[in-house]
Amino acid sequence: MSEMRTIKDMPVNDMFVSGHGACAGCGMAVAVKNIMRILGADTTVYVPASCLVVISAMYPTSNFRTPYLFTAFENTGAVTTGIRAAQRRRGLSSTVVGLAGDGGTFDIGLQALSGAAERNEDILYVCLDNEGYMNTGIQRSGATPFGAWTTTTPVGTKVEGKREFKKDIMAIIAAHDPPYAASLSIAHFNDFIKKVEKAKAKKGFRFLHVMTPCVPGWRSDPSMTVEIARMAVETGMWTLYEIEDGEARTTYKPQTMLPVTDYLKLQGRFRHMENGDVAKLQEWLCAKWYLHYGNDMEQPVCATFEKMKRVRHPHEEQLHFI
Ligand SMILES: Cc1ncc(C[n+]2csc(CCOP(=O)(O)OP(=O)(O)O)c2C)c(N)n1
Numbered sequence: 001m002s003e004m005r006t007i008k009d010m011p012v013n014d015m016f017v018s019g020h021g022a023c024a025g026c027g028m029a030v031a032v033k034n035i036m037r038i039l040g041a042d043t044t045v046y047v048p049a050s051c052l053v054v055i056s057a058m059y060p061t062s063n064f065r066t067p068y069l070f071t072a073f074e075n076t077g078a079v080t081t082g083i084r085a086a087q088r089r090r091g092l093s094s095t096v097v098g099l100a101g102d103g104g105t106f107d108i109g110l111q112a113l114s115g116a117a118e119r120n121e122d123i124l125y126v127c128l129d130n131e132g133y134m135n136t137g138i139q140r141s142g143a144t145p146f147g148a149w150t151t152t153t154p155v156g157t158k159v160e161g162k163r164e165f166k167k168d169i170m171a172i173i174a175a176h177d178p179p180y181a182a183s184l185s186i187a188h189f190n191d192f193i194k195k196v197e198k199a200k201a202k203k204g205f206r207f208l209h210v211m212t213p214c215v216p217g218w219r220s221d222p223s224m225t226v227e228i229a230r231m232a233v234e235t236g237m238w239t240l241y242e243i244e245d246g247e248a249r250t251t252y253k254p255q256t257m258l259p260v261t262d263y264l265k266l267q268g269r270f271r272h273m274e275n276g277d278v279a280k281l282q283e284w285l286c287a288k289w290y291l292h293y294g295n296d297m298e299q300p301v302c303a304t305f306e307k308m309k310r311v312r313h314p315h316e317e318q319l320h321f322i
């Protein structure tokens with residue numbers, strides 16, 4: 001297959017077809033449609049309990065034009081391992097992909113994921129990260145960002161949204177030393193297709209982490225999904241990089257960090273956030289920014305957190321940025 005450089009080189013055959021029940025503006029549907037176009041027909045798909053199964057697999061039909069399996073919530077790493085083992089036994093070798101939500105990846109599926117990564121199973125694991133348990137009613141997950149409203153991190157006189165920061169799943173994956181791991185955005189499509197293509201071509205355990213904005217969960221306007229994904233990158237809420245052979249490499253670096261409020265104001269889930277919490281989140285982002293992009297350039301938005309540049313980030317050992 002020739003190398004895809006831009007969106008114009010994308011295959012046009014859909015393997016995830018229309019007729020599914022995703023909300024208008026669903027970032028996950030955009031991500032899955034395009035990932036499946038690149039993976040192509042010779043693919044076997046596993047989806048655990050998540051929005052994706054609800055919108056695309058009304059038994060006995062499915063929106064995938066490839067073999068498709070669904071069983072439970074916690075087992076993507078184990079089931080995809082089993083599918084690949086069965087293929088080996090039969091002398092087959094199609095791409096085996098698990099398309100799991102953040103709940104099924106960061107939380108309940110973490111042990112099966114870690115096992116598959118540590119054994120270097122020959123599978124592609126995609127985490128569709130909408131930062132909450134969306135299909136069951138917008139509960140918090142380990143991926144939910146600090147301050148966000150969810151039904152289990154409510155906003156009232158005693159609590160003001162989630163109190164913990166987002167778990168760094170890429171650092172956890174990096175600690176397994178996989179052949180390939182990358183973070184993707186639906187607002188950076190040329191970067192997106194290169195990473196999916198690279199993950200498809202490699203052997204062994206591959207992990208893709210995609211931010212997938214969710215209209216009801218993020219309380220956002222359906223027409224703003226891609227803009228929200230873009231703003232996440234410009235504010236450092238989402239960073240684009242890949243890890244290959246133990247080295248992390250940034251694939252897109254914004255010129256200047258925009259204040260996190262530019263991202264927060266696009267979503268109702270952050271509407272209640274007070275200045276103190278916004279400053280806490282900004283400080284956390286500044287530390288992450290200097291880890292991922294280096295501290296050679298002053299970021300005006302981080303001026304009040306200058307010490308962040310000197311603090312050793314807790315993930316420095318796992319992520320060797322070059
Ligand atoms: C063992 C188990 N616990 C709970 C559930 C209920 N359940 C199904 S999907 C889900 C949340 C999925 O969240 P996520 O993986 O983030 O996917 P999303 O719905 O956000 O796409 C939950 C709690 C279940 N199916 N199995």
Ligand code: SF4
Nearest residue numbers: 022023026051214215
């Ligand atoms: S609830 Fe969110 S993730 Fe689920 S289909 Fe709607 S927009 Fe997509």
Ligand SMILES: [Mg+2]
Nearest residue numbers: 101102130132
């Ligand atoms: Mg989710």
